[in-house]
Amino acid sequence: MSRRIHLNLFTHGRGHHEAGWRHPGATRKALTDINYFIDLAKRAEAGRFDSIFFADALELGDGARYVASGALEPITTLAALARETSRIGLIATASTTYTEPYNLARQFASLDHISGGRVGWNIVTSWVGGAGPNFGYERAPEHSERYARADEFVQVVKALWDSWADDAIIDDVESGRFLDRERVRRIDWKGQFYRVAGPLNLPRSPQGWPVLVQAGSSATGKAFAARHAEAVFTAHLTKESAVDFYAELKQAAVAAGRRAGDVVILPGLSAAIGSTDAQGQALLEELNGLTDIEVGLSRLSNRFGGHDFSTLALDQPLSRDDFPDPSTVQAAQSRAAAITELVGRERPTLRNLLRQLAGARGHFTLAGSPERVADTIEDWIESRAADGFNVMPPILPAQLDIFVDHVVPILQKRGLFRRDYDADTLRGHYGLTRPANPHFPA
Template sequence: MTDHTHRTSYTDRTDQLVLNAFVYPEGHHEAAWRHPATTPERLLDPEYFVDIAGTAERGRLDAIFFADSPAVTGNVELRPGAGFEPLTLLSAIAARTEHIGLVATASTTYNDPYTLARAFASLDLISGGRAGWNIVTTVADVASANFGLTGHPSAEERYARATEFVEAVVALWDSFEEDALLVDPVAGRWADPSRVHPADYRGRYVSTQGPLNVPRSLQGHPVLVQAGSSNAGRALGGRFAEAIFTAHQRLEDAVDFAADIRARAVAAGRSEKDVKILPGLSPFIAATQKEAKELEAGFTELINPAFNLPTLNGLFDLDFTEDDLDTVIPLSAVRATGQTLDNNHSRSQVVAGIIERERPTVRQLLGRLAGARGHRVFTGTPVQVADTIEDWFRAGAADGFNIMPPYYPGGLEVFVDEVVPILQERGLFRTEYPGTTLRSSYGLDVPENRWTVQRAGKAGRVPA
C-alpha cells in the first residue's frame, strides 16, 4: 500500500525538469526501422549515435540513456536486435560531447562488482564526471546460458544479489579519497597510501577485496539509476537510486508511485530530493493534432503482429495466435496471474491495467505495446506535449521524463526544436547547463567518500 505520509504539494515547485533522451537506435516504435523517416542502415555507425547525442546536448537535455541486455531478445528477423555494448559506445560519445550525461544499463546478475565498478568509473573519468549506471537484474531468462548457467535465478535471488552488488560497487568507488593523488614527481610520491582503501566487501552473493584501481571523478562517482517498479525494485530504488526510470499510463498511478518511492527514500534516511523520478514519454509530435495522428498511423500500419505476440502471451501465460487478433482479451486470463493484485512484475502490471480499463482486442493491445512497450505514448502538438509534461511535473508525478522518441533521429530533433523552447519559456527547463557533470544537471550533491567522512568524524554514510 502506498504511504502518503511524505507526499508533498508540487504545484508551486521552483526546481526544473530533468529530461533524458532514451536512445533506442531506430526509435521506440516497434515498426520504426521500416518507416522512411528512419535510417536503419546507420544503426551500426558510431557517428549516428554521436549525432543523436549532439542533438540532445543542443537541447540542453540532461542525459542520453542506453538500455541493454546480455542476450539477443525478441525476433531478430522482424526488428533490429543487435548493436553496440553501451559503455564502449558512450566512451566514444564522451570524446565528442561536453555536457550531456551518459547513462548505460548493466546487469547485477551477469556481471561482477569489480569489473563493472572499474568500467563505469573509467567512463566517469573519461567524460569528466558525466556517467550514470542504470541498475537492472535482467528479466530475460535466455541470458543465463550465455554465462554458462543452467537457469535464470529467481526474482528474489536476483534482487538479493543486486543489493549486495550495489553495496560492493559503491564501496569500490570510495577506494580513493579525493585527496589521495599527490602527483609529486619531486618528492617521488604518486599517491598517499593512507587515503587509498580496500573495499573488503563480503556478502552471500558477491565479494570483492579492492581497492579499485580507478580514482574518483569530479562528481564523486557515477549517478545510480534504477528501472524496476516491482516491490523488490522499489525497495532497491528507495535505498540506492538517485534517478528512477519508470512506466505509467495514468497520472494518478504515477503520483502514487512517486509518493511511494519518496517515502521509501525518507525511510532509508535520505531526502525526497535525493531521487529523481522519470517516467517514459513517447511523443508523436506535429504542427496540428490531425497531423500528429496521421504520423502515428503511418507507423501503426507497419506493425507486424508476430513480433509482440510472443511477448503478450508470455506476460500472462496466454496462447493467442495471429488468428485471434480480433479477440477481446478476457479479464479472467489476466486476473488468474494476479498481476492486478500486486506489483511483483512491473511491466505486467502496466499492461494488465490497460486490459482492465480499455478491454482491447489482441490487435489493439499489440498496437499499444508497439508504441513504447507499455510506456506512455502521447500524440499531439508541441504545446500539447509541453502541457502534459508540465501537468505531471506540477502534480508531483515526475521530476522529469525519459523522452522516448518513436523514431530517430527526427523524433528527438522535433522535441528539441519545438517542445524544449516552450518548456524554457515557461521557466520549467534550463537554457544553459549549470555545470559540467551529470550530478550538476540533475541537481544532485556529490556523494561524500565514506573514508573521508570517517576520518573527519562526521555523521554520514559509513563503510558497508
C-alpha cells in the same frame, strides 16, 4: 513554475515504436555505426537535455526478424560519446546478474574520469529469460534472488568507489611519492554472494560515484530504488498510476533515511508529434499500421515470463483472466502489472493491445502537436507525477529533431526548462549532491 524539470533522451534502435525503423524519418545508418549515436547525443546536447540513456539486452530477441536490432554495447559506446560531447550526461545499462562488481566498478569509474563526471549506471537485474544460457546458466535466477544479488552487488561497488580518498594521489616528483597508501583501503567484502578484497585500482571519480539509475517498479524494485537509486526511469500507462508511484517512492526514500530530492523520477514519454494534433495522430496510426503481430506477441510473452498468448483471438475483448497473475511472473513484474491493469480497465482486443504496446512497450504514449506534448509535460510535473521525462521518440532521428526544435522552446518560454547548462556533471544537471566518502571524511 519554480520546479526544475529534467529531460533525458532514451535511445532505442531507429525509434521506440517497433515499426519506427520502417518510416522515412528513421536513419538508414547501421546500428553499429557510432556516428549515428554521436549525432543523437549532439542533438540532445543542443537541446540542453540532462542526459542520453542506452538500454541493453543480453540476448537477440525473437522479434529481430521484424525490428531493427543489434546495436552497440552501451559501456563502450559511452566511451566514444564522452569524447564527442562536453555537457550532456551519459547513462549506460549494465546487469548485476551477469557481471562482477570489481569489473563494473572499474569500467564506470573510468567512464566518469573520461567524461569529466557525466556518467550514470542504469542498474538492471536482467529479467529476459534468454540471457541466462548466454552466460552458462540454464535459466535466469528468480526475481527475488536477482534483487538480493543486486542489493549486495551495489553495496560492493559503492565500497570499491569509496576505497580511495579524494586526495590519495600526491604526484610529487621531487619527493618521489605518487600515492599516499594510507588514503587507500581494502574493502575485504565477505557477503552472501560476493567476496571482494579491493581496493579498486584507480582513483575515486569526479562525481564520487557515477549517478545510480534504476528502472524496476515492482514492490522489490521500489524497495531497492528507495535504498540506492538517484534517478528512476519508470513506465506508466496513465498519469494516475504515475502520481501514486511518485508519492510512494519519495516516501520510501525518506523512510530509508534519504531526502525526497535525492531521487529524480523520470517516467517514459513517447510522443508522435505533428504540426497539429490530427497530424500527430495520423503519424501514430501510420506506424501502428506497419507493426507485425508476431513481434507484438513475442514481446508480450517476454513481459510475462514466456506465457503463450498466441491462442487468444485477435479481435475479442480481453480480460484479466487471460493473463498470468503479475506477482507470479519472474520477468518484468511491474510492466506485467501495468499491462494487466490496462486490460482490466479498458478491455481492449489483443490486436489493439499489441498496437498500444508497440509505441513504447508499456510507457506512456501520446500523439499530437508540440503544444499538446508541452501541456502534458507541464501537467504531469504540476500533478507530482514526475520530476521530468525519459523522452522516447518513436522515430529516430526525425522525432527527436521535432522535439528539440518545437517542444523544448515551448518549455523554455514557459520557464519550465533550462536555456543553457549551469552544471558540468550529471549530478549537477539532476541537482544531486556528490556522495561523501564515509571512510575518508573531508
